[in-house]
Amino acid sequence: MEKIGIVSYGAYVPRNRIKAEVIASVWGKDGQAISRGLGVIEKSVPSIDEDTATISVESARAALRRCNINPQDIGAIYVGSESHPYAVKPTGTIVGEAIRATPMLMVADYEFACKAGTAAIQTCVGFVKAGMIDYGFAIGADTSQAAPGDALEYTASAGGAAFLIGKTKVIATINHTLSYTTDTPDFWRRAEMKYPSHGGRFTGEPAYFKHITNCATALLEKAKTHPEDYTYAIFHQPNGKFPVNVAKKLGFTPEQIKQGLLVPYIGNTYSGASMIGLASVLDVAKPGDRIFLTSYGSGAGSDGFDITVTDEIASLARHKAPTVAELVERKKYIDYGTYSKITKLLFME
Amino acid sequence: MKEGVARFWREIPQRYNFLGNVCSSCDRVFFPPREACPFCRRKSMGKMKEQYLSGHGEVISYTVIHVGPEDFEEQVPYPVAIIQLDEGPRITGQIVDCDPDDVKIGMKVESTFRKIQQDGCSGAIYYGYKFLKSHNSNK
Numbered sequence: 001m002e003k004i005g006i007v008s009y010g011a012y013v014p015r016n017r018i019k020a021e022v023i024a025s026v027w028g029k030d031g032q033a034i035s036r037g038l039g040v041i042e043k044s045v046p047s048i049d050e051d052t053a054t055i056s057v058e059s060a061r062a063a064l065r066r067c068n069i070n071p072q073d074i075g076a077i078y079v080g081s082e083s084h085p086y087a088v089k090p091t092g093t094i095v096g097e098a099i100r101a102t103p104m105l106m107v108a109d110y111e112f113a114c115k116a117g118t119a120a121i122q123t124c125v126g127f128v129k130a131g132m133i134d135y136g137f138a139i140g141a142d143t144s145q146a147a148p149g150d151a152l153e154y155t156a157s158a159g160g161a162a163f164l165i166g167k168t169k170v171i172a173t174i175n176h177t178l179s180y181t182t183d184t185p186d187f188w189r190r191a192e193m194k195y196p197s198h199g200g201r202f203t204g205e206p207a208y209f210k211h212i213t214n215c216a217t218a219l220l221e222k223a224k225t226h227p228e229d230y231t232y233a234i235f236h237q238p239n240g241k242f243p244v245n246v247a248k249k250l251g252f253t254p255e256q257i258k259q260g261l262l263v264p265y266i267g268n269t270y271s272g273a274s275m276i277g278l279a280s281v282l283d284v285a286k287p288g289d290r291i292f293l294t295s296y297g298s299g300a301g302s303d304g305f306d307i308t309v310t311d312e313i314a315s316l317a318r319h320k321a322p323t324v325a326e327l328v329e330r331k332k333y334i335d336y337g338t339y340s341k342i343t344k345l346l347f348m349e
Numbered sequence: 350m351k352e353g354v355a356r357f358w359r360e361i362p363q364r365y366n367f368l369g370n371v372c373s374s375c376d377r378v379f380f381p382p383r384e385a386c387p388f389c390r391r392k393s394m395g396k397m398k399e400q401y402l403s404g405h406g407e408v409i410s411y412t413v414i415h416v417g418p419e420d421f422e423e424q425v426p427y428p429v430a431i432i433q434l435d436e437g438p439r440i441t442g443q444i445v446d447c448d449p450d451d452v453k454i455g456m457k458v459e460s461t462f463r464k465i466q467q468d469g470c471s472g473a474i475y476y477g478y479k480f481l482k483s484h485n486s487n488k
Binding site for chain 1: 365366423445459461463464465474476479484
């Protein structure tokens with residue numbers, strides 16, 4: 001059977017960090033308790049000149065540095081985000097031009113809360129399987145927004161990852177993928193509103209846990225596998241507690257999720273979250289390793305992936321782009337004043 | 350609209366991907382590209398070939414901007430450097446993700462893709478190159 005899967009990958013996390021405790025101190029909250037409660041120590045913050053387009057470009061360029069693919073052979077770019085710089089004008093065209101993949105190229109921007117990037121992977125897998133393209137770029141990136149003082153402010157962060165999908169020199173085969181989708185209004189942002197709204201505790205059981213659990217269970221059935229068959233597992237990570245709890249509920253161990261759990265150090269990168277987790281796993285994966293990934297996007301849905309790392313990973317020049325661990329370590333702490341300026345919390349004439 | 354989208358659009362190959370050109374007569378590299386080589390003049394006519402540059406280079410000199418122009422006021426203080434690209438041309442570029450005190454003459458830099466400016470909150474957003482301290486720079 002033809003192997004279709006990941007040919008290369010790249011990630012990007014902006015350098016600025018703000019500690020959850022610093023945000024809490026502004027609002028008169030107990031920072032240590034909040035940090036402990038959410039399982040988030042600090043989060044990434046984009047620089048003033050970074051947005052979803054720049055993060056997408058940096059991720060895609062990192063992926064191309066690692067492999068020897070002619071960008072002109074890329075037939076599609078799909079960028080998933082809920083913070084596209086334009087409401088009307090695709091981020092994907094900017095990426096396509098910046099990686100010299102234009103003009104014979106299919107492009108569209110996706111939006112499905114935090115799972116738009118994994119939806120892009122599914123699209124690319126479909127196109128490659130149908131023989132319509134040789135390679136497709138699936139990108140998940142965000143500079144997520146949170147209203148000042150809202151619970152989301154402690155986690156909403158910035159970052160992204162890009163996966164080149166194809167059928168030659170595949171470093172990780174995507175054996176199975178499926179989605180579990182319902183109409184669940186747990187989190188949304190209405191047109192022209194600056195900040196999202198959410199249903200508080202409603203985002204937990206009927207939303208995150210229900211969709212991830214049902215998607216993961218269906219995937220295990222389809223793949224005829226059990227949690228112990230996997231070396232690594234990655235779950236969407238809106239905070240440090242949800243993925244740990246859902247993993248435990250499904251029968252995965254803390255060791256299986258550790259490598260792909262970045263939220264304590266960079267926050268929730270939304271469309272980038274589970275994809276940066278996958279990039280982190282691929283940074284250390286060995287041939288034969290099996291990876292279980294379940295994303296979650298509010299609204300709501302989960303995409304599940306059963307992935308097997310191939311011998312080709314040894315040939316990928318992984319050292320030519322920074323690992324996720326290196327991106328996490330490359331940081332500069334900022335105070336709430338600087339954070340306010342960058343995230344446009346200050347009103348300026 | 351400050352500069353007009355058409356002007357910026359025309360420069361996308363340079364701003365995104367360092368598309369310069371090389372004189373086939375003397376092998377000198379130019380960025381931005383020139384119609385003719387100023388050294389070979391007539392001999393170079395019709396012999397200028399497009400070449401993508403690496404975006405890697407070295408700081409020749411720099412200054413720190415404390416009073417920035419519109420669109421850059423919120424970024425001060427920030428370093429702007431004359432950078433000699435590995436292929437030869439010297440260009441001006443902003444250095445980002447680097448404290449002004451850490452910039453050094455001779456420092457190796459590499460390009461990064463950033464937002465340059467935008468036409469207010471409803472106009473076009475313009476992207477292009479800025480520079481980072483090279484990850485394998487020891488200076």
